Every structure is written in structure tokens, then in C-alpha cells.
Amino acid sequence: MRALLYDPEAPQGFRIGEAPDPVPAESQALVEVHAVSFNFGEIAYREGVLSPGQVSGWDAAGVVVRAAADGSGPSAGERVVTFGWTGAWAALRAVETGELAVVPDAVDLGAASALPVAGVTALQALRRLGGVVGRRVLITGASGGVGRYAVQLAALAGARVVASVGSPARGEGLRELGAEEVVIGPENVTAPVFGALDSVGGAQLAVAFSQVEPGGSVQAIGKASRRPTVIDFEEERLRGGRRRIEVFTVESPFGADLAYLVGLLDQGLLDPQIGWRGPWERAAEAAEALLGRRVRGKAVLDVTRP
Numbered sequence: 001m002r003a004l005l006y007d008p009e010a011p012q013g014f015r016i017g018e019a020p021d022p023v024p025a026e027s028q029a030l031v032e033v034h035a036v037s038f039n040f041g042e043i044a045y046r047e048g049v050l051s052p053g054q055v056s057g058w059d060a061a062g063v064v065v066r067a068a069a070d071g072s073g074p075s076a077g078e079r080v081v082t083f084g085w086t087g088a089w090a091a092l093r094a095v096e097t098g099e100l101a102v103v104p105d106a107v108d109l110g111a112a113s114a115l116p117v118a119g120v121t122a123l124q125a126l127r128r129l130g131g132v133v134g135r136r137v138l139i140t141g142a143s144g145g146v147g148r149y150a151v152q153l154a155a156l157a158g159a160r161v162v163a164s165v166g167s168p169a170r171g172e173g174l175r176e177l178g179a180e181e182v183v184i185g186p187e188n189v190t191a192p193v194f195g196a197l198d199s200v201g202g203a204q205l206a207v208a209f210s211q212v213e214p215g216g217s218v219q220a221i222g223k224a225s226r227r228p229t230v231i232d233f234e235e236e237r238l239r240g241g242r243r244r245i246e247v248f249t250v251e252s253p254f255g256a257d258l259a260y261l262v263g264l265l266d267q268g269l270l271d272p273q274i275g276w277r278g279p280w281e282r283a284a285e286a287a288e289a290l291l292g293r294r295v296r297g298k299a300v301l302d303v304t305r306p
Contacts, residue, residue, distance in 0.1 A: 002090070029066065030093075033090060037300045044291060058083060059116040060089075062082070072098075080100045080101065081116065081262060083252070098252075098253035114297075120261070124248075133157065135160065140204050141198070143171065145273070149270075154197075165182065177273075196211065196212055201224065202228065220246065221248045274299075
């Protein structure tokens with residue numbers, strides 16, 4: 001099968017080549033992949049993790065060509081969105097049936113492919129803040145893939161959303177998604193927040209933590225800044241020490257959460273915010289734009305076949 005292979009010598013580490021077809025386990029469906037989406041983390045941290053020629057990738061959507069042998073999951077011919085920690089960037093994917101959801105005909109498979117890691121991360125992290133109805137919630141990195149889902153989902157949940165971005169240009173469109181305020185950096189938040197979702201890390205995580213009211217928490221989702229975070233906990237003790245930082249890790253299986261998000265897409269209540277889309281032959285271009293913060297939201301690649 002054709003696949004996007006890891007090649008450290010190629011532009012952005014991508015080369016289209018041939019790879020062995022996956023062999024599904026009994027609990028896995030075989031899916032013909034039509035579209036994939038890129039996430040910052042899987043692009044930024046490949047070096048030293050992947051071997052040359054390896055097929056990586058988390059998010060993909062397509063059509064089931066062989067149902068799982070154990071009878072679980074959708075039948076052949078059904079459209080699905082899938083998650084796994086490897087194997088998405090290929091013409092075929094073997095995926096656990098608990099890690100997929102059926103996609104209605106009215107939903108574009110490219111849009112569905114943008115859901116798994118970013119959408120489920122935003123959904124699960126928001127839940128961990130607790131009840132947010134009527135409460136101020138800060139979202140850092142709000143212009144990114146996770147951030148744009150988080151803004152929408154928090155607003156749908158009844159939160160008063162404060163979106164933090166790196167520049168005015170990066171903040172465009174966030175009010176239309178549900179943000180009540182858009183600020184340039186968390187240091188410009190004007191009043192305490194109940195909780196925060198941080199996907200930037202570094203100094204921004206420390207500042208976001210300082211903006212949380214007593215009893216609230218920060219979900220530390222990621223480290224897009226690629227910088228460590230320094231917090232003066234003695235100062236925090238002097239301030240009462242009743243705030244929390246929780247290291248967020250997304251939990252699988254994704255199936256139920258994916259089905260919920262697909263339903264929101266189908267109802268027109270969620271926008272996948274695709275900021276870049278093209279054929280997978282342009283994977284290096286998409287990766288460069290994503291790492292360079294030039295993509296508002298998600299980057300989606302359509303799988304082309306000879």
C-alpha cells in the first residue's frame with residue numbers, strides 16, 4: 001500500500017512510498033483511508049521516536065473494507081473516523097473497533113478526520129475542570145487545533161470563554177466560535193477564571209495558573225512552546241495554595257467521544273476549523289505551516305490513489 005513514510009532526510013521527514021498492508025487483529029476493522037489530519041505533537045516530536053520507513057499518524061477517516069472478525073464495530077462499506085497512536089498515514093489502516101465512530105453521509109470525511117486527538121482532548125480536558133456553566137474558562141493557544149475545539153465546546157457547555165492567542169491575527173474568528181473575550185497572552189486576562197486549559201506550556205502555563213481563582217484548576221494539555229514551566233510555589237503558598245495544576249493525558253478508547261463529536265458536526269453545532277487542506281503529496285508543506293503557527297485550527301490531507 002502507499003503511505004507517508006518517515007524519512008529524516010526528506011523535507012519535514014515525509015516521503016510517499018510503499019509499506020506492507022496492515023493485518024487486522026480479530027477486534028480490528030480494516031479501513032480504506034480517505035483523509036488524515038495532522039496534530040502538532042505527532043509532527044514536532046518524531047525525531048528519535050520513529051524509525052526510517054515507519055508509518056505513523058493518529059487521526060484518519062475512511063470506509064470500512066473488512067469488518068472486525070469478532071463481529072464488533074461497523075460493517076464493510078460504512079464510513080468511519082478512527083484513532084490510534086500509529087498507522088494513520090497510509091492507504092489502509094487496521095483499527096480497534098472501540099477507537100472509531102460511524103460518520104453520517106452528510107459529514108465530510110476530511111472534516112471527520114480532524115476530530116480524534118484534538119477534539120477528544122478538548123472534550124475530556126473540559127470535563128475535568130468540572131461544572132463550567134456560567135463560569136469563566138481560560139483557553140491558551142486558542143487558535144490551534146485543540147484550542148478551537150475547546151472554545152466551541154466550552155461555549156456549548158455554558159462557560160464564559162476567555163481565549164488567549166499570540167497575536168490579533170491568530171484571534172480572528174474566535175468570538176464567532178463562542179469566545180466572550182480574546183486576549184493577547186494570559187497575562188492580559190482582566191479577572192480571575194474558574195479554570196484553564198493550557199496547550200502552550202512554558203511561561204504561559206505559569207501565568208495561566210496565576211489567573212485561576214481559589215479552588216480552580218489548570219489542565220496542562222501540551223507544550224507547544226517546547227519550553228519548560230517554572231512556578232514559584234512559595235509564592236503560591238503565600239497566596240493560599242488552593243489552586244491545582246493537573247497533568248492531562250487523553251484517555252482511550254475514543255469511540256464514544258468520537259461519536260458525540262461527529263453528532264455535533266452533523267447537527268452543525270461544531271466547526272472542525274480546517275485551516276489548511278490539500279493532497280497528502282503536500283504533507284511537508286502542511287507540516288511546515290503547522291509548526292510555523294500558520295494554520296488556524298487543523299491541517300487535513302486527502303489521500304490520493306494512483
